[in-house]
Each structure stands twice: as structure tokens, then as C-alpha cells.
Amino acid sequence: MMILKHMTLYILWLLIPGCLFAEVNSLVRIYTDHDTPSLYRKMQVMGADIAAADISLGYIDVILESEQQKAFSKEGYQMELLIPDINTYAAQLRAGNYLSHFHSNDEILAQMQQTAQQFPDIVALYDIGDSYLKTIGRKGFDIWAMKISDEAAMEDPSEAQVLFMANIHAREIITPGIILRLMQLLTDGYQRDPYLTHLVDHREIWLIPTLNPDGYEYVFTGNPENRDFNNRSNPDPLWWRKNMGDNDGDTVFNPRRDGVDINRNFGFKWGIDDFGSSPKISDDTFRGVSPFSEVETQIIRDFVGMHRFIISTSLHSYSNLWLYPWGYSTTDQVPTSDLNAFVALAERCVAYNGYTAEPGSALYLVNGCSDDWLYGEHGIFAFTSEVGDPFIDGFFPDTTRIEPLIHENVGPCLFLIYAAGEEPIVTCETVSDTLAPFNSQMVRAKIEKPIVLTGPVDLDSTAVTLSYRHYDNNEFTRTSMKYDPLKMEFAAEISGIGAMGKTIYYYVEASDSKGRFGTSPIGAPAAVDSFFVQGIDRVEDDIKPASVELTNFPNPFNQQTTIRFALEKSSTIRLDIYNIRGQHVRNLAAQVYPLGTFSQKWDGRDDSGYWLDSGVYYCRLVSDDEVRVQKLLIIK
Structure with missing residues (x-):
């Protein structure tokens, strides 16, 4: 629908x-x-x-x-x-059990509790405060925050902290699912995916799936007792935006008079005009009677005050936008150095999902919003993702669109977790497989500074190293890489390759003067690059050509690559994808093919339909006569 x-x-x-x-x-x-x-x-x-x-x-x-x-x-x-007619539309959605495709408050908490129990070493769950209705004894909810880190019960001042929160506006029901998927990826991928493991080991990641559980419950239940005499002119609760605050103090919830827009209630530039928020209790952008008048914003104020977040992201819907401060003004700008960082981070996020990056005020004026407060008061690089295409999604996307919307926002969130660490960016030149053994192989790498968030830091040029090993040796040999100022790159040799028919594994590491390190690939040494030295037992005048050819394009790829193979004769073919640990992730073909050239598209998903993360993968083709392997690189 x-x-x-x-x-x-x-x-x-x-x-x-x-x-x-x-x-x-x-x-x-x-x-x-x-x-x-x-x-x-x-x-x-x-x-x-x-x-x-x-x-x-x-x-x-x-x-x-x-x-x-x-x-x-x-x-x-x-x-x-x-x-x-939005009420008729809401009735149709409810009758079709549409909301069952999303997570209720109870389901959100159950998933968080189960994850905390399953991963006690890297997950800690905290009750950070009570919703408005709970404070007045009318049921209500606890507001929960989850920390994911390698030492979840402790705070490590060397690790950058990142905050993600969702569902500030009650009807934006797609957003909690993005937080829950991020939770799932980080925990399920720990000690399995090198990149995700690196993020968990070197960051402190905080997740708040819903900041407005009272309003969210009102959307889900459509409770007629909370209508103003069930008046037809009142929108169905499916469209409710605000919290459930009792503005007129009559102890009876009236959607015509009650509720505060939480994202107009933060203290920075609160109420500076009546365009970016409203002073009228009946309006959907009512800002409350004072800054932080609402318990939900008080909870975030106190929670942020106890931490040292570098980056935050608030998930909203809809418009396919990636927003940053300022929201309150179209003329004021953040300082140039910070603006450059905002733009650089936002452009990398939208390069992944195709959204538009712009200041919040380019959408419309907003004062008292979370992003402006987080940046204006705490210097946090705060973003808002407006999830969903305005032409096909809106607040209530078709159920077939739920998974794509989640996926297109999880990728940028993972990038922001990475960027918060301000690690040196290491780009290693690909070493191709070689047809014959050599005594040594040169490896080259470029080192770039990260997007600066907390102040510029110099690279320690003496701490750029190359580590390598043979496939049958678990110990890495480490050697320093020398800088070539003309080529603006570092280089070192892998020596003593010698043996034929061997795979050589390697990675490059660089550090800055603060001791923060970056590697290529990210997550090394759990993730490594490699090249193969093909064995040749003897040289012949006439070497028989291979009966199978295997290629792919594009490589690297983001969303899809085409794998091509050519057969000189009919053969049973099995085409599989393996990750860098050698674990099978996807079967693409298993059948008899005639002589000819064939292609198979791969969208970067595993056999369960989940999108795989950035990194090196291997396509392995087995025919009746031989085996071919092609290295693939996913970049997101």
C-alpha cells in the first residue's frame, strides 16, 4: 500500500x-x-x-x-x-494491519534487552528517564539508551563517542527501525566483520530508538479515549507529531490543545521568532512554555551533559535530506572551519544514499531544535536525516520500501561512527596477483588527514608501517615505509616471497601524534589485503590456455557488479562469494552451462538477503576442470 x-x-x-x-x-x-x-x-x-x-x-x-x-x-x-482524507487513509492502514510491519514500544525494548543479554561484554542498557505520562502516573514509558563498545560498562576517554536517536516526532515510525538495525549490525558483526569490530573496539556508540514513546504509543494504538470526543475534524492519531504533554492542565488529553513539539523545545535560540516555532498550544510546532519545559528534552540535556559526543544524528522523516545547522536562520552560518567539516561529512553520507545535503534552514526555519542545541551549546557535529522519498514514501512507506529505507541510512551512520575517530586515512595501492615468483614486491600507500572535528593533528611520518605474512605463517613481519615527497606516497618492499603458489597477506598502518591509528584495510589485521604468486613448475614453449576466464566490472563497486565467465566447453559451474575470512556468504550459480560467455549480477547481499559491508570479498568459480578466483571490493 x-x-x-x-x-x-x-x-x-x-x-x-x-x-x-x-x-x-x-x-x-x-x-x-x-x-x-x-x-x-x-x-x-x-x-x-x-x-x-x-x-x-x-x-x-x-x-x-x-x-x-x-x-x-x-x-x-x-x-x-x-x-x-487522512482519517479514511489511516483507517485503511489500521484495518490492513500496516503498523505490524514496524516496531512497537514493547518490541523495541524487548529487542534491546535481548541484545544486551546476548552481548554483555559489548552492550550496556540504561534507563535514562521517564516519559511525561509516566511522570504523572498514566502508564507511560522508560526512555532507554544503549551503549555499544568493547568495554560497555566503562568509559574510555580515548574513544570517540557518537549518538544516534530517533522518533522525536511520534508519527515518524520508520526511524526506530534504523536504530535497531544499526544495533543488530554492530553486535552480530562483532568479532565476525573486521570493519564493524574496529568500530566497536575503538568507539563508544550510543543509541536511543525513541525519544517520544508516549506519542509513538498514541500513533500505534489509535486510542479513541485520547480523542477530543472522537471528533471527526481531529486527525487520526496516526498523524500525531508532538509529545503528550497536558498544556492546559485539565488532566484530560485533547489533541486540539495538548502536546509539545519536542524538536522546538531545546534551549539554543528557543523562541527567537514565531516562524521557526509557535507560541500557540494548538499548533503542531508549539515550542512549550519555556526551554526544556518537557521531560523528554530535559532527559537529553542531562544525558548529553554527562558525555562528550563528537557526532550525533537524529532520524526523522521525510524528504530525502541530510541536514546540519543552522536551522534557526538562513543568514547566520557556523564558523568556516566547522562548516567545512559539516559539509564534508554530509557529502559523504549523501554519496551513499542519494539524499540532498543542506543546512536545516534550507528546508524551513526551525528554532529550539536538537541539532542547533547540540552544536551551538556543545560543539557536537549534529545531523538530521529526513528519511523517505517525498514522491513515493511520505510518513508511511509501502512495506516493500521499509528495508531499502533502513539500509540507505545505516550505511551513513556507520560512516559517521568511523569519522568520529579522526583516524589517518590510509589508501593502499592494489598489488595484483603475479604470474611468477619474485624476490620482493613493492607496496605503496597514501596517507591523508581525516575530516578535522576536534582540532588539527599532525601525522607521525615515522610510524607508517607495512605488515605482511605468507598464508602458512600466522606471524606478521613489520617494516617501516619510506616517504617519497615527489610521489607523495609511502613505500616498502615485501621481501623473501620466494615460494611459488603462495598467497601473501599484508596491511598498512599509520598513526598521528595523538596515537590514533588508521589502517588499510580498515580493521586490520583481522582484515588484510592479499596477492597470489602463481606457481610455474617449468617453462614450456606452448602453454595450454585456461579453459575458463573470470572477470567482473565494476570493481570496486557500491551497489552491483557484473561477474562474467567464459567457457571453452560445456561444464558444471558453481559460482560462490566468500568473505576475507574464507566464510561462504552467497551462492550465485550451480548448474551446467554450455560453451560460451555468461554473466551473473551480484548486488552485494548474502544468502539471507542482508547487505554486506565494505571490504574485500572473493568470487570463486569451480568448473569440471579448474578453479578460478576473482577479488571483489565493496566500497560504501
């Missing part, structure tokens, strides 16, 4: 006389001719619930009552109905 089937809904609705302004709430896209800020201000004045916006494309998605729709229509705005 797709949320946004634009033209179909639009046309059908217009065919019904008088339906455009029936007494309903509708999700409407209003086109602005690129005067989005002006339109946004008009919407805020009338207290409209803004769902998403794109200044570059010139539109705003907004939930409007019939009278509000009439007002914009009279002003000549082009409008497109995305969901003509």
Missing part, C-alpha cells in the same frame, strides 16, 4: 463535485514558484501541520482542514491532493 500515488488520487478526487473542500483533513502539496519561505510563514500563521518541504523544487506538503484549503486556493496557489 503506497502512500503517495499523486496523479491518481488527484484526478479521482477532482472528479467528485465539491470534494476538494469537503469537511476533511487532507495531505496537500502546495507549489510555491520558489517562494517557499513566504508560503511557510503563511502556513505557520494559520497553525497548519507542515509535513515536508523542498525549496529547490518549490513545494510544501501540509495537512490542511477544508477552510485552510479554500484560503490557499483563493490566493491562486497550485495544489495537489496527496491524501484526500
Whole structure:
């Protein structure tokens, strides 16, 4: 069930006389001719619930009552109905058991508890405070934070801390699943995947799957007792945005008067104008009566104050955007050095998922938001991911889109965990397999400085080393690499290769003056590069050519590569993918092929359908007569 089937809904609705302004709430896209800020201000004045916006494309998605729709229509705005009646739409989703595809509060906690029990050495689970409803004795929830690190019960001042949180806005139900998937990857991959193991061993990673569990529960249950006499004019709780605060103090929840937008309640630039937040309790962007008036923001304020986060990411939906400060102003900018770091980090994130990177104010003005406070008060490089394509996803994506949306955000999150460590970036030149043994093999590497987050640090040029070993030797030989200023690279020889038919494993390591180290590949020595010295027992005038050829393109690849093999005769072929540890991860073919050339695409998933992480993999082709191996490199 797709949320946004634009033209179909639009046309059908217009065919019904008088339906455009029936007494309903509708999700409407209003086109602005690129005067989005002006339109946004008009919407805020009338207290409209803004769902998403794109200044570059010139539109705003907004939930409007019939009278509000009439007002914009009279002003000549082009409008497109995305969901003509949001209550009918919500009823259809509930009747179809749509929400069962997402994680309830109870399921979130159960998964966190199970993970903490399964991985006690690297996971610690903390109750960091009570939701609003729990503080007043009306059920409510604990708000949970999980720490993942090699010494989860201790704090290591040498390890960079990173924070991820989700579900600040109740209806953004795709976001907790991203946090849970990140949790799963880091824990399941520990001691199995070298890259993930490196992150866990050298970072302190904090996860908060939902900051607004009260509002989230309201979305899930659709409890009619929490409606204002179940008035038809009130949107179904599926569309609820705020927390469940009792603004008017009457002890009865009324969606027309209660609730605070948590992402307008943080203390930095709180309430500096009435465009980036609202002073009206009835508005969806009501900022609360004072900075940190809400228990949920108080919890984050105190929690952040006890830690030393370098990077944070808050997951929202929707718009396919990757945002950074400032949100409160289109004219003020962060200092140039920090802005360069924000842009560099954001561009690497969107290179993975295709989102647009921009300051938060480019979406629309927001004051009192988490990102501005985290950066403005604590110097944390704070980002927001607006998850979901505005043309096909919205707040409630089709169930077939859940996995892609999670995947396209987990990758950037893993990158930010890596970047927070400010490790030297080591790029090692690939050493090709050689046809004959030599006494030595040259290895070259370039060392770059990381994106600077906490201050520039010099590279220790005396601490760049090459480590290597033969396949049958568990001990690495380490040698220093010399710098060539003309080529701007380091180089060293692997000596004593000698024997034929051997695989040589190697990695390069570099350190900075603070003792932080980077390797190529990341995660070494658990992850290593390699090359093969093919054995030739004797030289013949006429060497019989191989009956099987195996290649792939592109290599390295990000999302898909095509593996090609050519057969000189019919043969039973088995085509498999192995990771760098030699573990089987995917079978691509197992059948008889005739003479000819064939291709097989691989999307970087294992046999269970999970996306594999960046690193070296091997494609192994076994025919009736011989075996061929091709090295593959996934880069995300």
C-alpha cells in the first residue's frame, strides 16, 4: 500500500463535485514558484501541520482542514491532493494491519534487552528517564539508551563517542527501525566483520530508538479515549507529531490543545521568532512554555551533559535530506572551519544514499531544535536525516520500501561512527596477483588527514608501517615505509616471497601524534589485503590456455557488479562469494552451462538477503576442470 500515488488520487478526487473542500483533513502539496519561505510563514500563521518541504523544487506538503484549503486556493496557489482524507487513509492502514510491519514500544525494548543479554561484554542498557505520562502516573514509558563498545560498562576517554536517536516526532515510525538495525549490525558483526569490530573496539556508540514513546504509543494504538470526543475534524492519531504533554492542565488529553513539539523545545535560540516555532498550544510546532519545559528534552540535556559526543544524528522523516545547522536562520552560518567539516561529512553520507545535503534552514526555519542545541551549546557535529522519498514514501512507506529505507541510512551512520575517530586515512595501492615468483614486491600507500572535528593533528611520518605474512605463517613481519615527497606516497618492499603458489597477506598502518591509528584495510589485521604468486613448475614453449576466464566490472563497486565467465566447453559451474575470512556468504550459480560467455549480477547481499559491508570479498568459480578466483571490493 503506497502512500503517495499523486496523479491518481488527484484526478479521482477532482472528479467528485465539491470534494476538494469537503469537511476533511487532507495531505496537500502546495507549489510555491520558489517562494517557499513566504508560503511557510503563511502556513505557520494559520497553525497548519507542515509535513515536508523542498525549496529547490518549490513545494510544501501540509495537512490542511477544508477552510485552510479554500484560503490557499483563493490566493491562486497550485495544489495537489496527496491524501484526500487522512482519517479514511489511516483507517485503511489500521484495518490492513500496516503498523505490524514496524516496531512497537514493547518490541523495541524487548529487542534491546535481548541484545544486551546476548552481548554483555559489548552492550550496556540504561534507563535514562521517564516519559511525561509516566511522570504523572498514566502508564507511560522508560526512555532507554544503549551503549555499544568493547568495554560497555566503562568509559574510555580515548574513544570517540557518537549518538544516534530517533522518533522525536511520534508519527515518524520508520526511524526506530534504523536504530535497531544499526544495533543488530554492530553486535552480530562483532568479532565476525573486521570493519564493524574496529568500530566497536575503538568507539563508544550510543543509541536511543525513541525519544517520544508516549506519542509513538498514541500513533500505534489509535486510542479513541485520547480523542477530543472522537471528533471527526481531529486527525487520526496516526498523524500525531508532538509529545503528550497536558498544556492546559485539565488532566484530560485533547489533541486540539495538548502536546509539545519536542524538536522546538531545546534551549539554543528557543523562541527567537514565531516562524521557526509557535507560541500557540494548538499548533503542531508549539515550542512549550519555556526551554526544556518537557521531560523528554530535559532527559537529553542531562544525558548529553554527562558525555562528550563528537557526532550525533537524529532520524526523522521525510524528504530525502541530510541536514546540519543552522536551522534557526538562513543568514547566520557556523564558523568556516566547522562548516567545512559539516559539509564534508554530509557529502559523504549523501554519496551513499542519494539524499540532498543542506543546512536545516534550507528546508524551513526551525528554532529550539536538537541539532542547533547540540552544536551551538556543545560543539557536537549534529545531523538530521529526513528519511523517505517525498514522491513515493511520505510518513508511511509501502512495506516493500521499509528495508531499502533502513539500509540507505545505516550505511551513513556507520560512516559517521568511523569519522568520529579522526583516524589517518590510509589508501593502499592494489598489488595484483603475479604470474611468477619474485624476490620482493613493492607496496605503496597514501596517507591523508581525516575530516578535522576536534582540532588539527599532525601525522607521525615515522610510524607508517607495512605488515605482511605468507598464508602458512600466522606471524606478521613489520617494516617501516619510506616517504617519497615527489610521489607523495609511502613505500616498502615485501621481501623473501620466494615460494611459488603462495598467497601473501599484508596491511598498512599509520598513526598521528595523538596515537590514533588508521589502517588499510580498515580493521586490520583481522582484515588484510592479499596477492597470489602463481606457481610455474617449468617453462614450456606452448602453454595450454585456461579453459575458463573470470572477470567482473565494476570493481570496486557500491551497489552491483557484473561477474562474467567464459567457457571453452560445456561444464558444471558453481559460482560462490566468500568473505576475507574464507566464510561462504552467497551462492550465485550451480548448474551446467554450455560453451560460451555468461554473466551473473551480484548486488552485494548474502544468502539471507542482508547487505554486506565494505571490504574485500572473493568470487570463486569451480568448473569440471579448474578453479578460478576473482577479488571483489565493496566500497560504501
